[in-house]
Structures are given as structure tokens and as C-alpha cells.
Amino acid sequence: MTKINDLFGKEVAVINLGLASMAKSVSDQNVKVFDLDWQPPRDGTPRLHRTKSGINIDEANQEVVDRIKRGQAVLIGMGLAKDVIPGMHKRMILHAGPPIEWKRMCGPTRGAVMGALIYEGLAKDEQEAEKLAASGEIEYSPCHHHHAVGPMAGVVSPSMPVWILENKAFGNKAYCTLNEGLGKVLRYGGMGPEVYARLKWMETDLYPTLDRALGTLPNGIDIKSLIAQALHMGDECHNRNRAATSLFLRAISPALARTNQDNEVLAKVIEFIDRNDHFFLNLSMPAGKAMLEAAEGVPGSTIVTVMARNGTDFGMRLSSMPERWFTAPAGVVQGLYFPQYTEKDANPDIGDSTITETAGYGGMAMAAAPAITQFVGGTPQMAMQNTLEMYEITFAEHQNLTIPALDFRGTPLGIDVRKVMETGILPRINTGIAHKDPGVGMVGAGILRAPEKCFQDAFKAIQEM
Amino acid sequence: MTKINDLFGKEVAVINLGLASMAKSVSDQNVKVFDLDWQPPRDGTPRLHRTKSGINIDEANQEVVDRIKRGQAVLIGMGLAKDVIPGMHKRMILHAGPPIEWKRMCGPTRGAVMGALIYEGLAKDEQEAEKLAASGEIEYSPCHHHHAVGPMAGVVSPSMPVWILENKAFGNKAYCTLNEGLGKVLRYGGMGPEVYARLKWMETDLYPTLDRALGTLPNGIDIKSLIAQALHMGDECHNRNRAATSLFLRAISPALARTNQDNEVLAKVIEFIDRNDHFFLNLSMPAGKAMLEAAEGVPGSTIVTVMARNGTDFGMRLSSMPERWFTAPAGVVQGLYFPQYTEKDANPDIGDSTITETAGYGGMAMAAAPAITQFVGGTPQMAMQNTLEMYEITFAEHQNLTIPALDFRGTPLGIDVRKVMETGILPRINTGIAHKDPGVGMVGAGILRAPEKCFQDAFKAIQEM
Numbered sequence: 065m066t067k068i069n070d071l072f073g074k075e076v077a078v079i080n081l082g083l084a085s086m087a088k089s090v091s092d093q094n095v096k097v098f099d100l101d102w103q104p105p106r107d108g109t110p111r112l113h114r115t116k117s118g119i120n121i122d123e124a125n126q127e128v129v130d131r132i133k134r135g136q137a138v139l140i141g142m143g144l145a146k147d148v149i150p151g152m153h154k155r156m157i158l159h160a161g162p163p164i165e166w167k168r169m170c171g172p173t174r175g176a177v178m179g180a181l182i183y184e185g186l187a188k189d190e191q192e193a194e195k196l197a198a199s200g201e202i203e204y205s206p207c208h209h210h211h212a213v214g215p216m217a218g219v220v221s222p223s224m225p226v227w228i229l230e231n232k233a234f235g236n237k238a239y240c241t242l243n244e245g246l247g248k249v250l251r252y253g254g255m256g257p258e259v260y261a262r263l264k265w266m267e268t269d270l271y272p273t274l275d276r277a278l279g280t281l282p283n284g285i286d287i288k289s290l291i292a293q294a295l296h297m298g299d300e301c302h303n304r305n306r307a308a309t310s311l312f313l314r315a316i317s318p319a320l321a322r323t324n325q326d327n328e329v330l331a332k333v334i335e336f337i338d339r340n341d342h343f344f345l346n347l348s349m350p351a352g353k354a355m356l357e358a359a360e361g362v363p364g365s366t367i368v369t370v371m372a373r374n375g376t377d378f379g380m381r382l383s384s385m386p387e388r389w390f391t392a393p394a395g396v397v398q399g400l401y402f403p404q405y406t407e408k409d410a411n412p413d414i415g416d417s418t419i420t421e422t423a424g425y426g427g428m429a430m431a432a433a434p435a436i437t438q439f440v441g442g443t444p445q446m447a448m449q450n451t452l453e454m455y456e457i458t459f460a461e462h463q464n465l466t467i468p469a470l471d472f473r474g475t476p477l478g479i480d481v482r483k484v485m486e487t488g489i490l491p492r493i494n495t496g497i498a499h500k501d502p503g504v505g506m507v508g509a510g511i512l513r514a515p516e517k518c519f520q521d522a523f524k525a526i527q528e529m
Numbered sequence: 530m531t532k533i534n535d536l537f538g539k540e541v542a543v544i545n546l547g548l549a550s551m552a553k554s555v556s557d558q559n560v561k562v563f564d565l566d567w568q569p570p571r572d573g574t575p576r577l578h579r580t581k582s583g584i585n586i587d588e589a590n591q592e593v594v595d596r597i598k599r600g601q602a603v604l605i606g607m608g609l610a611k612d613v614i615p616g617m618h619k620r621m622i623l624h625a626g627p628p629i630e631w632k633r634m635c636g637p638t639r640g641a642v643m644g645a646l647i648y649e650g651l652a653k654d655e656q657e658a659e660k661l662a663a664s665g666e667i668e669y670s671p672c673h674h675h676h677a678v679g680p681m682a683g684v685v686s687p688s689m690p691v692w693i694l695e696n697k698a699f700g701n702k703a704y705c706t707l708n709e710g711l712g713k714v715l716r717y718g719g720m721g722p723e724v725y726a727r728l729k730w731m732e733t734d735l736y737p738t739l740d741r742a743l744g745t746l747p748n749g750i751d752i753k754s755l756i757a758q759a760l761h762m763g764d765e766c767h768n769r770n771r772a773a774t775s776l777f778l779r780a781i782s783p784a785l786a787r788t789n790q791d792n793e794v795l796a797k798v799i800e801f802i803d804r805n806d807h808f809f810l811n812l813s814m815p816a817g818k819a820m821l822e823a824a825e826g827v828p829g830s831t832i833v834t835v836m837a838r839n840g841t842d843f844g845m846r847l848s849s850m851p852e853r854w855f856t857a858p859a860g861v862v863q864g865l866y867f868p869q870y871t872e873k874d875a876n877p878d879i880g881d882s883t884i885t886e887t888a889g890y891g892g893m894a895m896a897a898a899p900a901i902t903q904f905v906g907g908t909p910q911m912a913m914q915n916t917l918e919m920y921e922i923t924f925a926e927h928q929n930l931t932i933p934a935l936d937f938r939g940t941p942l943g944i945d946v947r948k949v950m951e952t953g954i955l956p957r958i959n960t961g962i963a964h965k966d967p968g969v970g971m972v973g974a975g976i977l978r979a980p981e982k983c984f985q986d987a988f989k990a991i992q993e994m
Binding site for chain 1: 761762763771772776779780782783786787789792793795796797803899902908910933934935936937
């Protein structure tokens with residue numbers, strides 16, 4: 065058989081469109097193959113201009129993205145979940161993603177629920193916690209049903225301190241716990257004495273220290289502004305929050321110094337923040353929630369206002385149908401694993417942190433964060449390509465969130481179900497990876513796409529709207 | 530006359546090589562012109578491989594860049610200039626750039642000298658200060674003759690507190706004052722009560738507060754590491770130091786909290802740093818100096834180890850001739866001006882901050898800092914192009930200082946006089962702009978190239994080496 069290179073009389077390279085396996089016979093001949101991530105265009109997907117009821121969809125979508133852009137997410141205070149989150153009570157546990165009952169919960173969510181019950185003093189050990197969790201005495205509810213968001217398992221229990229953000233343009237609020245750091249932590253399903261001790265310290269030391277400082281800042285801290293600045297400093301504010309964490313510390317430190325006389329506690333609080341580049345994630349997320357919730361409820365819109373995963377299901381909601389979850393099985397994350405782990409250890413995609421992509425940053429803004437590829441895998445070129453691709457499925461560009469490397473172009477904003485269906489391009493998400501078993505914790509970070517089924521179902525619902 | 534577009538029968542665009550004026554007749558016809566910054570290649574410049582005395586130049590240059598790369602610049606302490614800078618005495622004033630006497634000093638340097646004499650209590654007003662400055666009683670000496678560097682006018686007077694950095698790989702030290710902030714400040718030639726009051730507060734409050742904190746950090750603070758991290762966060766550590774300033778504050782804040790019981794002073798110190806994104810410049814610069822000085826004195830090398838300007842002259846030194854200044858008139862900066870100022874107000878290029886380009890960051894790393902163009906002008910594409918161009922005239926790439934957007938390629942390191950002469954490409958510098966008159970201060974920021982004459986003279990000297 066004639067070899068490819070012999071045929072051409074020189075060394076060639078091949079671009080492969082379609083399945084990677086198609087090019088195997090070529091790569092077997094030591095010919096360099098570039099696999100292009102490509103699908104044939106959908107034919108037959110109609111561009112919807114009006115709903116059945118006659119609403120102009122572009123006008124509805126314009127209203128949605130205008131509201132998101134006008135959003136002003138400001139950190140205004142803190143409180144304990146049971147005191148401040150609407151609907152929260154002593155036997156309620158909030159979780160990430162769409163609704164789910166105990167028996168369908170994935171390992172890390174179970175671990176986080178059990179850990180939270182022990183932290184709350186409702187169970188003395190894991191065995192007791194598991195029994196209580198399954199007993200029916202605990203009410204489970206999605207964070208998103210309470211104006212809240214939670215990273216990974218997203219578990220919020222009554223005694224946990226939470227950030228309170230207000231969308232100053234619309235007056236609505238959003239809530240999120242404080243970030244625990246990396247490694248063995250509750251949100252990744254981690255259990256054990258060090259996990260509970262850290263949560264307790266966050267309740268008794270971190271929270272009051274930060275709360276005292278915040279109390280002296282009459283205008284709060286403008287989180288949207290910090291996100292915009294961080295996008296100029298190599299963050300995308302989902303999986304890279306190093307600049308934003310730094311800017312947050314700069315913003316609060318003078319007030320921290322003025323309001324806290326116990327200098328050793330103050331030093332420990334600053335160290336806790338300094339040692340966790342993801343500290344800002346739990347501010348970036350409720351900022352997105354606060355800005356998106358104000359854009360919910362616009363009839364006729366095809367814009368996504370919630371994407372969230374509970375580790376079992378991926379769930380999505382639209383501005384025009386804010387109460388309805390479109391769900392599909394949560395996807396598998398392609399990523400970089402910590403040394404002792406592999407893809408076999410990974411739980412499917414989990415967490416509410418996809419609120420960032422929904423709000424126009426996170427994966428949407430990867431072009432602003434080339435160094436993130438050291439954490440989630442891939443290359444800086446891929447990060448750039450990721451953002452460029454997302455312009456294909458979004459309705460607008462966010463003029464307040466700009467990407468220097470793209471000549472200060474606004475980030476892709478407002479995932480439009482119509483465009484997803486027309487192009488076959490699914491939103492890309494970058495995320496942390498939890499161990500599939502309860503009690504272990506984080507095992508890596510990576511990238512995946514949202515499941516197509518949610519968009520297919522949503523598109524059908526839109527056609528009936 | 531036939532119009533260009535008529536000639537081609539469609540709309541065309543023209544790429545113009547050479548003088549912009551050459552394309553005027555084209556652009557007059559409403560044809561789009563792209564001016565390429567290009568010069569014809571030099572012919573007749575011999576590639577030097579060995580010195581007259583027989584030294585292999587590539588080997589010598591390799592030794593120089595190896596030493597720079599091995600450098601470990603660590604902030605180890607602070608002190609007053611008169612106590613810690615070698616050769617400093619009570620009637621000495623250090624300045625940026627190559628040696629210069631009072632009567633040739635530019636406006637901002639004169640302003641800074643006069644201001645320093647008032648700050649020191651050696652003169653009671655500007656008139657007295659000018660008289661003393663010109664009297665011959667004050668000894669002027671370049672910072673570079675004392676292991677020091679200074680931004681803009683670079684004036685160091687005896688009572689000023691300075692950072693002390695040590696190159697841990699070689700044991701040599703470097704010194705720099707603390708950054709005063711922007712606007713009307715001494716280093717831009719600013720004079721007036723608020724300038725002296727700020728300098729005094731820096732001496733009585735800022736310095737002891739920081740010094741106490743540093744005293745409790747046995748390993749100091751690794752400034753090279755902060756530079757490397759900041760290059761992944763949109764800084765180039767010459768005119769953009771926002772991330773590095775943030776990281777520095779993170780690194781020192783816990784120790785600040787532990788060592789300072791006066792919480793109002795502590796808060797003011799943190800605020801002072803937080804309000805000045807250039808605070809880190811005065812650490813970035815001595816870090817470069819510490820790493821470059823260890824690479825001085827390698828016979829046969831054609832690598833530049835100092836570039837510095839006093840606002841009148843640009844001066845350059847080579848590793849192989851560390852005592853000899855090659856000088857030329859300081860250039861004019863192309864830049865962005867504060868609203869009330871224009872190029873007419875600008876002093877020529879000034880300051881020791883070109884130590885950053887010499888050490889492989891600053892302008893060399895502009896591709897890492899696309900957002901800097903909002904401060905110094907130009908476009909993100911130009912920032913990228915700037916770094917790519919600098920690879921043409923540098924001997925090596927710095928594996929510890931990498932640029933994510935270039936797939937983590939090392940920064941261009943080690944300006945090689947031979948390559949500058951062969952290619953005709955002069956090092957690009959990005960810099961602040963001082964008002965030409967004493968007493969005013971900063972008027973903008975911009976970009977320029979080092980003067981060709983220094984490289985021509987150095988090249989001649991190398992041929993005789």
C-alpha cells in the first residue's frame with residue numbers, strides 16, 4: 065500500500081474533520097493529524113422570530129440582556145443562613161443544581177449533606193448523619209429556589225455564614241456561603257474533623273471579623289467592578305479568581321484593620337484569604353445570580369438565566385420560564401487530575417458555579433485568562449478559541465466586562481437557546497472535579513459542555529410558548 | 530489621473546513600507562493604508578563571534594544570561610538611605626541615569642533635587658534649595674553607582690527609607706526608595722508642601738510599619754516570584770504593577786497585622802498601598818538591578834546590563850564593560866497625556882526603570898499585559914508585537930518569567946548589542962512622562978525606543994575588545 069508521505073513525495077500533515085477515529089489509519093503512518101472539533105451545521109432548525117403568542121423574541125432577549133448589563137452586584141453584608149436566606153429553616157439543607165431527593169444524590173453531595181449535619185450538631189458521626197439524611201426529617205431544596213448559589217455540592221446548612229449581595233439597580237438580593245479553600249472541603253463532599261473545625265472557625269472567627277469590617281463600609285464592595293477589573297488581570301472569575309481575590313482583599317483590608325483589635329485573629333483571617341485563590345468564587349457566583357435573577361420573567365425570551373448541576377442532573381432555566389427546570393444527566397469532565405487520581409474517580413459535573421458562564425464570564429471569558437489552562441487543562445489558544453466560539457451562541461456582548469486580548473471586546477453574554485440549536489454549539493463550562501465517593505473531596509479541574517438534551521427540550525418548549 | 534480603486538476595478542487597501550508620508554497620495558484617494566513599522570535590513574554589519582582578544586562571545590553571553598536567570602531577588606529588609614546605601618553621605622543626592630552635573634540636569638530632576646533638599650531640612654524654600662543645589666556643596670551621583678535604582682528623577686536623599694533586596698544566588702544587594710503614588714510627587718519633579726508631607730509620613734509611619742512586619746519574615750519576600758506570578762496576571766512590572774502590588778500586599782498583610790498594634794496607622798498604610806497600583810514598581814526595579822548586577826563583569830559579553838536615563842541623557846552599560854557609560858540624548862516619549870497636557874509639556878525620557886526591560890520584563894513582556902495599552906497608548910496587538918519583536922534582539926528567553934498568551938514562552942532576555950546592530954531594531958521602553966518644568970509632576974505615560982547612538986558606540990567598543 066502506498067504510504068501517504070510517499071504519495072506526496074514529502075512530509076504532509078492532515079486536518080481531520082469529524083470523529084477522531086476516522087484519522088487513525090493516517091496517524092498510524094506517522095503523519096501528523098490535527099483533529100478539528102467540528103460538527104456539520106444543523107439543517108432544518110428554523111430561526112424563531114416570534115412566539116406562538118406573537119411576542120418578538122429578539123425584543124424580549126434584548127430586554128433580558130439589558131437587565132443583566134444594568135445589574136450592579138454589591139456586597140452589602142453577611143449573616144447566618146437561617147437568619148437571612150428566605151425560606152431557610154433549621155431542618156433544611158440547600159444544595160446545588162436542580163431539585164433532587166436523597167436517594168438520587170451523588171457521592172459528593174451526600175458527603176456534604178452528612179458533613180453539614182455533623183457540623184450542625186444534628187448527628188454525632190457519619191453513620192448517624194446518613195440515617196438522619198435518609199429519614200425524611202431533612203428538607204432538601206435547591207439554592208436557586210432561595211436566591212442562593214453554591215459551588216460544587218453547594219450545601220448550605222442553617223448555621224453557615226453567608227455573603228449578602230444586592231443588585232443595586234433592581235433591589236433583589238443573592239446569597240452564598242464563604243469559600244473553604246481547596247483539598248478536603250465540604251463542598252467537594254469532604255468529611256472529617258478538619259472539615260468541621262474549619263467550618264466552625266469560619267463561623268466563629270472569619271465571619272464576625274469580615275462582618276465587622278463590612279459594617280463600616282456604607283457603600284459595600286462593588287463585586288461587579290472587581291470582576292471587570294479581574295478580567296483585565298488574567299481571571300475569568302469561575303476557576304481562576306486569583307486577581308479578584310487579591311482585589312477583594314485590597315478593598316476590605318483597611319476596614320479589617322480599623323475594626324478588629326485582636327491582631328492575631330486579623331492576621332489569621334488575612335492568611336485564610338491569601339492562601340485560597342478561589343476565595344472570590346463565592347462572591348463571583350452570587351454576583352452572577354443577583355444580576356441574572358433581575359432578568360428573569362421576560363415573556364418570549366430564549367435566553368438562559370440558570371445553568372446548575374447537582375452531580376446527578378444538569379438543570380437549566382430560561383428567563384421566560386423561570387420556574388421550570390430543563391434537566392439531563394450531568395456530564396463527564398475532561399480535565400487535569402491531582403497526582404493520585406484519574407477520571408475513574410471523578411463524579412459527573414456538579415455545582416451552581418455555571419452561573420458565571422450564564423452571566424457572561426467564567427468559561428465565556430476564558431480568552432481573558434490564558435493561565436487558567438494550567439489548572440483546567442488545554443492551551444491558551446484553546447482558551448481564546450473558547451471565547452470566540454461562545455460569541456456564536458450568545459445574544460449580546462457585555463460592554464462592562466471586556467477582554468483586553470480581544471481589543472477590549474465585551475464578553476459573550478446571554479446564551480440563546482435558538483443559536484445553540486442552530487449552530488449545534490453547546491456552552492462550554494470550566495469546573496472543579498469532585499471525587500465520586502462521599503468524604504474524599506477535590507480530585508482535579510477541567511472542561512466540558514452543557515448537555516444538548518436541555519437545549520432540545522427548551523427549544524421545544526419555546527416553540528409552544 | 531487614474532484613481533487607484535478605478536485601476537483595480539474594486540476597493541483595495543495598501544500596505545506601506547517605510548515613511549508614513551510616502552503613502553499620503555494614496556490615503557488622499559480614500560484608500561485604506563496600513564503603515565508597517567519597518568526598516569531595510571542593515572547590510573555590512575558583521576556577526577561578531579570572537580573578540581579581538583579571542584573570547585567566544587556566545588559563550589560569554591550565555592554566562593551572562595545564565596547568571597541573570599539564576600538570580601533570586603528577595604526583599605530582606607529596609608533602612609534609611611544614609612545608613613544602608615554604600616557610599617551615601619549627608620550631602621549626597623542620588624539620581625537616575627548616567628552621571629550629570631547640576632547645570633545640565635532637566636527640569637524634573639532639578640525639581641526633585643530641590644524638593645529633596647527641602648524635605649531634608651537643608652533648605653527652607655525653593656529659592657534656597659536652588660542656590661544650595663548649584664553651590665557645589667551637594668555631591669550628585671547616579672543610583673547605579675551605588676547598587677541602587679530610582680524611577681523617573683530617581684532622587685534618593687539621605688533620610689529617605691529604602692527597600693533592601695538581596696540576590697540570594699549571589700549575595701549582592703540592591704536598593705530603591707518607596708513609591709510615592711501618582712500625580713504631584715517628587716520623582717516626577719513635583720514640589721510643594723503636600724509632596725514633603727507625604728515623604729515625611731513615608732519616613733515616620735509607612736517605613737516603620739512595613740519594617741516591623743518584614744522583620745518577622747525570616748525568608749523575606751521573594752520578589753522574583755511575585756514578578757513571575759504577576760506576568761500571568763496582566764502585569765509587565767514596569768508600567769503595570771497592579772497584580773504585583775496586590776500580591777505584595779497579600780504577602781505582607783498577615784505580618785503587618787501581627788506587628789502593628791496601632792490599627793489606624795495600619796489601615797492608613799494598607800490604604801496607601803491599595804491606592805497606588807505602581808507601588809510594586811519600586812520593588813520590581815531593584816529586583817532587576819540585583820539580578821543584573823550579578824551578571825556584570827563577564828569579559829567578551831555583548832549583553833546590556835544597564836539602561837538608564839537622567840532626563841537629559843540616555844546611558845547604557847555592558848556586562849563586559851560595567852564601568853563605562855555609553856550615552857546619547859534622551860528620547861521623546863510617544864504617549865497618552867493627562868487631559869490638560871500635551872507633548873509640548875513633556876520632558877525627554879527619564880528614570881532607571883528601564884532596568885526592567887534590561888532584566889527581561891517591562892516592555893519585553895508587554896504581550897503579558899494587553900490592558901497596559903489603556904495607560905501607555907497603543908493596542909493589545911501592538912503589545913503582543915512588541916514582545917515578539919524583542920525576541921529578535923535578545924540572546925535568550927527567561928524560563929522563569931513566562932507569557933501565558935504566547936503558550937508560556939519565556940520573556941525575551943538579554944539585549945545583545947550585536948543583534949540590535951544587525952537588525953536595526955532598538956529596544957522598546959514603556960515609561961511615565963514627567964513635565965519638563967521643575968515642580969509640576971507627571972503628565973502622562975507612553976512608549977519609545979532606546980537611542981541608536983548608544984548601540985553604535987557600544988558596538989565599536991566591542992569590536993576593539
